[in-house]
Amino acid sequence: MKPILLCLALLPGIAHAAAPAADADAAFYDTVVQQAFEHYHLPGLAVGVIEDGKVVHVATRGELAAGEGRHVDGDTLFKIASNTKAMTAAVLARLVQAGRLRWDDPVTRYLPAFRMYDPWVTRNMQVRDLLIHNSGLGLGAGDLMLWPEPNHFTRQDIIAGLAHLKPAGSFRADYAYDNLLYVVAGEVAAAAGGMSYAALVRQEIFVPLGMDRCQVGEWSPAKAGNVAQPHYRKDGRNVVVGRDGDVASDFPSMAAGGVRCSLDDMLRWMQALLDPARAPGWLDATQRRALWTAHMPMPIGQRLRDWDNTHFLAYGYGWRLSDMDGQWKVAHTGTLSGMYSSLALLPDRRGGAVILINGEGEDARTALMQALLKRQTAPAAGHDVLHYAGLLERERAQRRSEGHVRPVLAPAVAVAAREFGADAGVWTDPWFGQVMLCPAGTGIAFAAVKSPAMRGQVMRSAGRPWVQWQGLGEDAEAWLEFSGEGAQRILRMRAIDPDIDFSYDYPDLEFRRVGDCP
Known part of the structure; x- marks a missing residue:
């Protein structure tokens, strides 16, 4: 294969030598x-x-x-x-x-397994589109596959996960910063x-x-x-x-x-x-x-x-x-x-x-x-x-x-394992994977299988459950929101702090219960 590297002599001018300013x-x-x-x-x-x-x-x-x-x-x-x-x-x-690629080449020419949520976007996504935040994904979509670090997601996991991230807008219509692409x-x-x-x-x-x-x-x-x-x-x-x-x-x-x-x-x-x-x-x-x-x-x-x-x-x-x-x-x-x-x-x-x-x-x-x-x-x-x-x-x-402050929560108490009932178990999201909501001591622990830094204790304030992380700090804490019944039971997460870093991509998570605690 023909090498790409141009044999450039490193000019003395590239190495800086501080010139005297006024x-x-x-x-x-x-x-x-x-x-x-x-x-x-x-x-x-x-x-x-x-x-x-x-x-x-x-x-x-x-x-x-x-x-x-x-x-x-x-x-x-x-x-x-x-x-x-x-x-x-x-x-x-x-x-x-x-001459190894063109800006308007389809991404699938180089990565046949690449998929976006919309098949039309998959077919039409060009190399250039990967760089300019115009994909239709929401702000920071899927960033929980990147951090907090370290985690166990691979590049292949990230590419596969894109197919499950629902767009927040239209392709090439609006700007929304992303990292996955x-x-x-x-x-x-x-x-x-x-x-x-x-x-x-x-x-x-x-x-x-x-x-x-x-x-x-x-x-x-x-x-x-x-x-x-x-x-x-x-x-x-x-x-x-x-x-x-x-x-x-x-x-x-x-x-x-x-x-x-x-x-x-x-x-x-x-x-x-x-x-x-x-x-x-x-x-x-x-x-x-x-x-x-x-x-x-x-x-x-x-x-x-x-x-x-x-x-x-x-x-x-x-x-x-x-x-x-x-x-x-x-x-x-x-x-x-x-x-x-x-x-x-x-x-x-x-x-x-x-x-x-x-x-x-x-x-x-x-x-x-x-x-x-x-x-x-x-x-x-x-x-x-x-x-x-x-x-x-x-x-x-x-x-x-204007209200952009973390709300003052009602006094928090640890959720007892006995009162969590059928919501204890293994839950899975199509792109983030499994989380365990399982007894730990007398309480309930939240543990993400592929993101070990996302581990904490389930608390309750004014009747609402939320996660108190062990190492991420209170600015990353999230409400746990359950809805539906039986096989239609869904768990979503929502940030407590309205100014949370966008890489805590809770809005794109949608968990369904898949089994009992081990």
Whole structure:
């Protein structure tokens, strides 16, 4: 089979060498990075800024693991989460460039077992559709097959599960973010490229662009060294959760959000995207244009209108495209297991910024990225992180006043096994598989067979049963809702917190009882 890899000499310009920024810019960047680190109590932070194609500022703060004394630097590996999607799209673009596939090829040409709920959609789903969130699936549909991690779902399980996920809208009519179809895209790339997705990412991106620290597929954190660990906030402290073991596995959602890279790697990636001359022949003009074409319109939120005077927002292949203060912006964020990332490019200025955080950093990345980019798009404004932090808190207060808060439950008591009656047993959902609602001690335990992290105790508040998870936190808790009788008895789940992360895809679950407890 003809190799796809272009033999590119790694140009010295791809490896960044920080150029001196103006003193005022350097002071500003240092200030806002420190503000974000302190205000949001981050365990670790890595930030890079590019102007006119050159890296003008690099800043790192904090530790790989809180309290352990190993400091973050430019080589520290972070989970980039959904910023992986742009790399998956670039792999496919390289395959298109090499003539291995076409954007309008049907998915079934490469994956004959691929099925969507609607047979017409199955037949008409093209490779390009996998990347632009236009499938008709609901927001985050089927994400419970991806996380919480670790779980026992395979890529084959995910592809088979798609056939059972009922659409929430019409194919190609509306935007709704999903992750499962990026898993499919990774498998399409593997089928067309003749090797695993992980091998393709190394061959088509990491090697030609000199991203030497990046990791994909199965790898050894101990051997790689200098790896940031994810954190959650607990009792006012940053606590490591999901610490890496000896081997990081090639988990099924790799193509949707599994790559890890260092700050230095991400700056090389950004420079190659901003300036084709830094990697001659890597991607031609046609494929670069395809990645950053507005393929699917997206709704524009009030924040973008107010902060950036945004007039258009759309999804390209693995990227969100918009205008910011009258300038073109190409960006994405990533969130996964206690880590946050954000990458934004201003192509017409050959500028941008990247942020990597190993803790709970949603507001931190939003406020910091806004301050960093505004320095380039609207420098006269002079707003810092604390300004945007204040705006975010006002937004949150407004949402609270509108009822977007977790309801205060009536006093909860554990459901006794004897009172659960015939609802105790084994239940199954067509895509999620089996869960056990079975006696444990004097109570009832909920346990998902393929997702061991989804285990908890059944509680009752004001007569309504719900699950108190052992390790997921109260923001993931869900009501258990039973309906029907006999063979028509159905169990559904519904989030208690109205602002639950969309990846807790409870609305798509529909369990039926299939047997007694073992």
